[in-house]
Amino acid sequence: MSRRPARAEQPPDTGDQGPGNRVLTLPNLISFGRLLGVPLFLYLFLVARSDVAAVVVLAIGGTTDWVDGWIARRLRQVSRLGELLDPLADRLYILATLVAFTAREVVPWQFTAALLARELLLLASLAVLRRHGYGPPPVHYMGKTATFLLLAAFPVLLLATAATGVATAASAIGWALAWWGLVLYWVAGGMYVVQAARLVRAVRGPRAVA
Template identity: 55%
Template sequence: MSNDVVSDRVLTIPNAISLARLLLVPVFAVLIATHHDGWAFLVLAVSSASDWLDGVLARRLNQVSRIGQLLDPAADRLFILVTLVGLAWRDIVPLWLLVVLVARDVVLGVMLLVLRRHGYPPLPVHLAGKAGTFALLYAFPLLLLSEWDSWVGTFAQVVGWAFALWGVGLYWFAGALYLEQARRLVRRAPQVA
């Protein structure tokens, strides 16, 4: 994204897609809590696919915007959190998966506060972070589909866990990259009194 011009535009197609994803979060939460798994799967699959779509459209239509750079990751994080809570609450995924992914976001949240204190904006997204988010957003619909009592459920469970484990690894690898980058910036920064 280094060659993209970042605008201050708010009304763009990619931003509308990100906003729609944010609005789908409570819809998904209600569907998963009320055991409407078919509809929950559909909402989750649409949200996962639209995560890829908004980034592609932003670059192709030259609609990369500051609000989009905040809205898209916010939608990702919120969808990941709500999905994990819902799947853990339903005992579809173990609690450790929720803890491991939330712990990474808490660590990076603290890092952002430290960066802000030293006058730095949020760090640009790494490819490893995008890949980890992609893997997780594709793991969750498959893990939900694994509840089906058929060969489809068995296949979805195997592929879903493969995506989930790769996602966790990439998510934390990206976290380590962000922490190292932040450490270097803070060491170079003049001391704030």
């Protein structure tokens, strides 16, 4: 009789080394603040048309993308909630910024479509994993690097439209960061898909020989 493989390798019980269940931690508060920054940015950029303030909000959101994780590791406050909040805040920032930038023609729709297509690919992979009993794969350093580049690119691109004196330099720097971020975003997406395929094969393999 075939035996279904374990869903994920469980690390040995080391007391406080694994992610905890705490909610009110400094890293989680920073992540909550980043989430609140998403509607604030949309209001400033699309309603109030206060581009300078919107640049500041984007810059703070991009900076805290690494700060919350660093603090969590430094203070040993890694939590399961934080592991969910951090990538959620990243994606919401990226998606909200893309929609707003496309609406005001800061970026072309083709760039937005390329990033959204990657998100759809990941959603399909997650759906397959959930059907086989797996949760989301752990965040990879390639994905974090791509996210950092994109979150760094967006305020620079916005600065290029808001400050005419530095428009040429800001546009060049912003698009360099944006295109590298897009490429690495897709590379990271491919790595997640490969990881998901391996997990699914691990489940189907024993069934095939049963």
